[in-house]
Amino acid sequence: MKSLFKTPFGTYAFHFNGTPITGFLNSENTTQQYNPNDHASAKIPESYGFTVVDTGGQCTAWHQPFDLDGRQVYMRITDMDGLTHAIEPTERVLVGVYDQDGQEIAGWDQVNWPLDEQNPPRICHF
Secondary structure, three states: OOEOEEOOOOOEEEEEOOEEEOOOOEHHHOOOEOOOOOHHHHHHHHHOOOEEEEEEOOEEEEEEEEEEOOEEEEEEEEEOOOOOOOOOOOOEEEEEEEEOOOOEEEEEEEEOOOOEOOEOOEEEEO
16 A cells, blocks of 8 residues: 655655656646546556546545555545546646544645646645
């Protein structure tokens, strides 16, 4: 199981092939992005280990379990309304990290792109 680590932005990320991933729907932090209108691009978040889950009420999210400081947690990614995993490349994304009981550990929104000084996250809950 992959481990999460805290970023300099105060959010969480993981490593994939030695690269820190902060743009979860982008190909190893490159310009290739997930696009819900391009079926082949679904392989980007899937390659990191994310799957689409039903969150109830016909809502969906990208979901993946992680280790965080020795405990099992999971990350979910949706659109800003928390309704769907089908996020357009130009939309901001809502990211949450939860414990096994579903209690939020952290939440933030960010551009649908790797984080940097020009594209910092907006922290919602910590």
